[in-house]
Amino acid sequence: TAKGTGRNQLCFFSEVREQSPSERQQLIGDLRQALIHQQFRLYYQPIFELATGRVTKAEALLRWEHPQRGLLLPKEFLKLAEETGLIDELEDWVFAEASAQADQWSLDTGRSVQVSVNTSPLQFIHDTRKKPWEIHTNRRKEGASNVVVELAENTLVNGSPYLQERLKSLQDAGLELALDDFGTGCSSLTSLKRFNINYLKVAPAFLQTGARSTEREIFETIIMMAHRLGLKVMAEGVETAEQRDWLKEKKCDFAQGYLFARPLPVQELERFLH
Ligand code: C2E
Ligand code: MG
Ligand code: MG
Ligand code: MG
Numbered sequence: 421t422a423k424g425t426g427r428n429q430l431c432f433f434s435e436v437r438e439q440s441p442s443e444r445q446q447l448i449g450d451l452r453q454a455l456i457h458q459q460f461r462l463y464y465q466p467i468f469e470l471a472t473g474r475v476t477k478a479e480a481l482l483r484w485e486h487p488q489r490g491l492l493l494p495k496e497f498l499k500l501a502e503e504t505g506l507i508d509e510l511e512d513w514v515f516a517e518a519s520a521q522a523d524q525w526s527l528d529t530g531r532s533v534q535v536s537v538n539t540s541p542l543q544f545i546h547d548t549r550k551k552p553w554e555i556h557t558n559r560r561k562e563g564a565s566n567v568v569v570e571l572a573e574n575t576l577v578n579g580s581p582y583l584q585e586r587l588k589s590l591q592d593a594g595l596e597l598a599l600d601d602f603g604t605g606c607s608s609l610t611s612l613k614r615f616n617i618n619y620l621k622v623a624p625a626f627l628q629t630g631a632r633s634t635e636r637e638i639f640e641t642i643i644m645m646a647h648r649l650g651l652k653v654m655a656e657g658v659e660t661a662e663q664r665d666w667l668k669e670k671k672c673d674f675a676q677g678y679l680f681a682r683p684l685p686v687q688e689l690e691r692f693l694h
Pocket of ligand 3 (some may be wrong): 600603621656
């Protein structure tokens, strides 16, 4: 049920199986090889504009085509990539790939298609990292970039001295900002304005219904508040027609989820764009 999966979403990363030390060493070695041998892929999940039903955006989600283990999800290797520092090179690749893909789709369709990428909080906590968005993304004539950067909500609250400067450099490069899994962290209303956030991606938990459901009331309040502040709202993890209809009625701007489509390889996404 929608309720059950809503719960699952909240503990994505706690489901990760414990790895033995030797398994871990093996996987670290494999990770280095994976970058060299180009085993990473971006899958794309279409994002629907609810008022028109059109797809103008897609979220890039990282996959690893492991030669022995098959297709691996982020929860199986992302933490390790962060711990070993390989995340830098990996996210550099993600920006380059997503940006090129957005440009290609925009060219193909004759309209602006944006790709959103997820970023590790590490990109914003340290100033020693290079800024892949300054190298790999393109600003459009109309102003907005081909890439939207998704930040974890708590990235805004950790108080890093480099946060402000790095977010500004993103925006100077013309990129837009989305807060991912909004509602599960503790960002303040002031920070939404201060950091010039463009989109709130509301966590799936707020789509739940039930006898004691305050979730929907919170969701509705988030939509009203966001609109007053000039932000757009995206719902993620939309799995039922009831949820979609409710979101449309409440004037949520965008939606993505299994109801519409799962994350797909490049070619399969293309039919949603036409
Ligand atoms: P996220 O950014 O919140 O992405 C949403 C996750 O929910 C994705 O899982 C997606 O496949 C899944 N999802 C989409 N629609 C539905 C639905 O209707 N129901 C359910 N139950 N799930 C749905 P995925 O692809 O396994 O990614 C997990 C997380 O890994 C992402 O959460 C994101 O935080 C992280 N991630 C993915 N790609 C990257 C990347 O390139 N860089 C970094 N740093 N993190 C990434
Ligand atoms: Mg995301
Ligand atoms: Mg999310
Ligand atoms: Mg999520």
